[in-house]
Structure formats: structure tokens, C-alpha cells
Amino acid sequence: MDLGPTTLAGLGGSRWHVRPLRHHGAVRGALTLRKPAGEPLKADEERLLGDLVAQTGLVIAHEAQRAELQSAARRIVTAQDAARRRVERDLHDGAQQRLVTLGLELGMLAQHAEAAGDAELASRVKGARSQLLEATSELRELARGLHPSVLSQAGLPEALGTLADRSPVPVRLDVDLNCRPPAEVEATAYFLVSEALTNATRHAGASLVTVALAHVESGLRVEVSDDGKGGARLGDGSGLQGLADRLSALGASLELDSPRGGGTRLRTVVPCA
Ligand SMILES: Nc1ncnc2c1ncn2[C@@H]1O[C@H](COP(=O)(O)OP(=O)(O)O)[C@@H](O)[C@H]1O
Ligand SMILES: [Mg+2]
Known part of the structure; x- marks a missing residue:
């Protein structure tokens, strides 16, 4: 394929003067000027076509850059979301589960202490358990702020x-x-x-x-x-x-x-x- 300036014979005796538009070496389109057959391009028409080719090339380059920036930004958002989802899942399956188990264990310990008649120990264990429950709910809020699991699971x-x-x-x-x-x-x-x-x-x-x-x-x-x-x-x-x-x-x-x-x-x- 000829990628240089081209003149093509058209219908009805006219001529198409074609100038390719390139970006990064690749042809992205063409500007064409139609003139009656036998009328060559005048010098100022040639210049005008040249200027238009240059300016349109710039517009194409800007548009390509805008599209590249846009998809880079989109990739960043997607990657951030994925990372937040991962941390949320890790917190949910790891730390949160262990804290819940620990809470149950402390509850049982408090009951044992009460049954054994050690009221002071029972009340200290209950205090520790309620702090643990607060920390667990803070952690749950944090995880939810990162990425709510109900969103990925239920929509x-x-x-x-x-x-x-x-x-x-x-x-x-x-x-x-x-x-x-x-x-x-x-x-x-x-x-x-x-x-x-x-x-x-x-x-x-x-x-x-x-x-x-x-x-x-x-x-x-x-x-x-x-x-x-x-x-x-x-x-x-x-x-x-x-x-x-x-x-x-x-x-x-x-x-x-x-x-x-x-x-x-x-x-x-x-x-x-
Ligand atoms: N729904 C609203 N009604 C009235 N004022 C609002 C509302 N949303 C935001 N604002 C005002 O616009 C500012 C910018 O909002 P935002 O970007 O969400 O910042 P902020 O971190 O303060 O919430 C707020 O500080 C507040 O003064
Ligand atoms: Mg706000």
C-alpha cells in the first residue's frame, strides 16, 4: 500500500488528492481534496492541505494520549479495588474470625470464674471481653469501608x-x-x-x-x-x-x-x- 501523498482518479472526471494522517508511524486516516481532472493542486492548496494534515495529526495524537491516560486511570481504579477487596477478605477470614473465637472463649472463662465464686476475676474477664468486642466491631467497620463484602457477594x-x-x-x-x-x-x-x-x-x-x-x-x-x-x-x-x-x-x-x-x-x- 502506498502511504505517501496520492492522487486517485475519481468518478465524473474528478481527482482525489489524498494525504495520509500518521500517528507513531501508523496511518490513522487520510485527508482528501477533490478537484476536477486536469487541475493540479496549486501551491497554496498544497500548503493548506499540509497545514491541515499537521493539525489533524496533532488532534489525533492528543486524542490517543487522552485515551491512554483514561485507560491507565481505569486500570489504577480496578487494581485499587481488587487490593481493597483482598485486604477485606483477609481481615474477614483471618483476624476477625480469630477475635470472634477469642470472644467466645473469654465468655466461657467468665462463666467458669463466676461458677468458682471468683467474682473479681469474672468481672475482669468480662471487661476484657467487651473491649475485645469493641475492637472487633471497629475492625469490621474498617473492613467494610475498604470494600463491603455484601457488594461482591450479593450485588x-x-x-x-x-x-x-x-x-x-x-x-x-x-x-x-x-x-x-x-x-x-x-x-x-x-x-x-x-x-x-x-x-x-x-x-x-x-x-x-x-x-x-x-x-x-x-x-x-x-x-x-x-x-x-x-x-x-x-x-x-x-x-x-x-x-x-x-x-x-x-x-x-x-x-x-x-x-x-x-x-x-x-x-x-x-x-x-
Ligand atoms: N449534602 C450536602 N449538603 C450541604 N453541604 C454539603 C453536602 N455535601 C457536602 N457539603 C459541603 O461541601 C463540602 C465538600 O464535601 P466533601 O467533598 O464530601 O468533603 P467532606 O470531607 O467535608 O465531607 C463539605 O465540607 C460541606 O461543607
Ligand atoms: Mg464528604
């Missing part, structure tokens, strides 16, 4: 249900999914809802939060609205900015609508196959 509707159940502000859930989204999309939707519920509780003084998820043509639409005081701003804290970064790695953007006195609405559509 988004169940995981969002547990978020709603734990939320101090009442939540109306409207989840309408006809298939399971990819893991990184699920995790992103989960973290968005989790952050929005925390914000509604911590900053908004809201009395109701509405969470709506649905598949639309371009992906998974996630929308969370509260009826609180509004005035949220990206970049004033780390939560919303972190979400915006995560979404942009997946080719989505975070829409924030939060007029003062008018509640807060977060919305995005995460592309997914």
Missing part, C-alpha cells in the same frame, strides 16, 4: 440496602437494574451513594435522601438527592473530589447541583457494557 441492590439501613437520615431507594454492572462500576456507584449519605447526615441537616439507580442507554445512572441546606462545593473537602476523580477514570463526570437552601443533588452516568 448493588443489597449493598445499597445495607447503606440505607445504617443511615441516620431516612433513605428512599429506587434501584432498577436488569443486569449486574462490572465490578468497578458497582463499586463506584456504591462509594458515590455512601459518600452522599454521609454528607447528607454530616453537612446537610436533611430529613430525606432519595437514591435512584437505573440502566440507561449510555450506562448506569446514579442519582442521590437530599432536602438539606445545599451549598456543597467540590474541592472544599476530599470526599466529592475523590468521587469526581474515580468517575473520570471510568469516563464519567460528577454533576453537583447544590443551591443554598435548595438541597443537594449528585448525578452521574457511568458508562458500562
